[in-house]
Amino acid sequence: MIDSHAHLIYDSFDSDRLEVIERAKNIGVSAFIHPCVHTKDLPQMLALQKELPWANIFLAAGIHPCKSLLYEDNCAVEIEKVASSNQIIAIGETGLDYFHKDCPVEIQKKVFGLQCDLAIKFNLPLIIHCREAFEDTLQILRGKNPPAGGVMHCFTGTAEYSAKFWELGFYTSFAGCLTYKNSKELQKAAQEIPLERILIETDCPFLAPQAHRGKRNESSFIKDIALFLANLKEISFELLDEKTMENTKKLFRV
Ligand SMILES: [Zn+2]
Numbered sequence: 001m002i003d004s005h006a007h008l009i010y011d012s013f014d015s016d017r018l019e020v021i022e023r024a025k026n027i028g029v030s031a032f033i034h035p036c037v038h039t040k041d042l043p044q045m046l047a048l049q050k051e052l053p054w055a056n057i058f059l060a061a062g063i064h065p066c067k068s069l070l071y072e073d074n075c076a077v078e079i080e081k082v083a084s085s086n087q088i089i090a091i092g093e094t095g096l097d098y099f100h101k102d103c104p105v106e107i108q109k110k111v112f113g114l115q116c117d118l119a120i121k122f123n124l125p126l127i128i129h130c131r132e133a134f135e136d137t138l139q140i141l142r143g144k145n146p147p148a149g150g151v152m153h154c155f156t157g158t159a160e161y162s163a164k165f166w167e168l169g170f171y172t173s174f175a176g177c178l179t180y181k182n183s184k185e186l187q188k189a190a191q192e193i194p195l196e197r198i199l200i201e202t203d204c205p206f207l208a209p210q211a212h213r214g215k216r217n218e219s220s221f222i223k224d225i226a227l228f229l230a231n232l233k234e235i236s237f238e239l240l241d242e243k244t245m246e247n248t249k250k251l252f253r254v
Contacts, residue, residue, distance in 0.1 A: 001226060001241055002031045002248045003219040004173055005093075005127070005153045005201035008057065009034070009044045012205045012216050017048075021055050024219035030245075031056035032219060033201075033252060035093040035127050035153070037064035039078040046087065058254050060090035060127050065097040068111040069104075076114060083122040089252045091119040092127025093153060096140075099131040109140065116144040125251050126150030128170065134161050141168050151251060154203050158185070159192035166197050171251055173199035176209035176217060179228045190232050195243045199251070200225050 003024065013020055024032070034045055034057050042061055049057045061079045063071050082088045094115040096108050119126045125148040130137045134157050149169025154177065155162065162172040172193055178186055190198075200222060208217035209224040230240040248254070 001029050001200065001222050002033065002245055003029050003202050003204075003222050004033045004151065004199045004248050004252075005035055005175065005203050006032045006219050007035065007037070007204060007206075008032060008219075009041060009048055010205050013218075018052075020218045020220070021052060024222070025055065027220050027223050028241075029219050029222060031058060031254065033090070033127075033248070033254075034059050035090075036061045037093065038067050038070060039063065039075045042078060042082060046082075056254075058089045058252060059087065060092045061088045062092040062094045062115050062127065063111055064093050065095050065108045065112065065129055066100050066102055068108045069102075071107075071111045071114075076118065079115075079118055080122075083118065083124060088124070089254060090125045090127050090150070091115050091122070092150070093129045094126060095129040096133035096137050097129060097131040098133040098136075105136075109136065112137075112140055113144065116140065116146050119146045119148060119150070120144065123148050126170075128152050129154070131156065138164055138168075141165070141170070149251065151199055153201060154207065155189075156186060157189065159189045162189065162193045162197060171199050171247055172197050173201050174225060174229055175201050175203040176207040176213075176221065176225060178232075179210040179224060180213070181210065187232055190229060195233065195235070195240070196247065198229075198244055199248050200229065200244050
């Protein structure tokens with residue numbers, strides 16, 4: 001398995017980060033994709049990657065939509081720096097979030113658009129956070145048409161939206177919320193979405209799957225998500241693992 005979205009530098013892992021990563025390794029997580037919510041986190045992300053080369057931590061650089069107000073010109077400079085030195089494999093996480101009302105829509109759109117331009121410039125895939133903003137996200141991506149595509153992380157939309165994003169080269173990634181008892185719509189979508197389009201992730205430390213709900217999430221819990229999804233799709237865990245790994249490697253070229 002590959003945890004395609006893990007925030008390993010967060011404070012909540014400060015007391016046991018190494019154990020958390022080792023636990024994931026021990027249950028078969030071969031690599032981690034580490035998104036970036038603000039470029040100020042990059043030094044810590046790069047240090048973690050360097051400290052644990054055996055963990056296979058691959059990095060992205062970007063500004064989370066809820067942090068768009070904290071965007072400044074220097075952020076783009078920082079992203080360009082790590083992109084041009086091949087230190088990152090994706091741009092993100094970026095996108096639009098209309099659920100949390102902490103940043104005006106126009107600013108989010110501007111910062112998202114800028115990051116699409118960087119993805120185009122460096123031919124890198126995008127990690128997209130999209131909450132209650134599917135139409136506007138589609139519209140921006142259609143306008144920009146980034147050539148390396150990307151992933152709709154922690155997907156909460158319908159199979160129809162997944163298909164529309166797929167037309168633009170965007171995979172659909174399922175996180176712990178898929179396993180929640182009240183996620184019937186999302187579970188139905190997951191049944192319909194072809195395996196060729198699917199990635200899995202924890203989005204840790206957030207959104208722990210059902211069995212751990214309300215607690216800190218960690219990468220080893222990805223097995224809960226994989227097993228749940230395999231069961232939903234009535235396929236073996238092995239097939240799901242093989243295909244999602246293949247999709248992740250293809251998208252991020254790792
Ligand atoms: Zn995230």
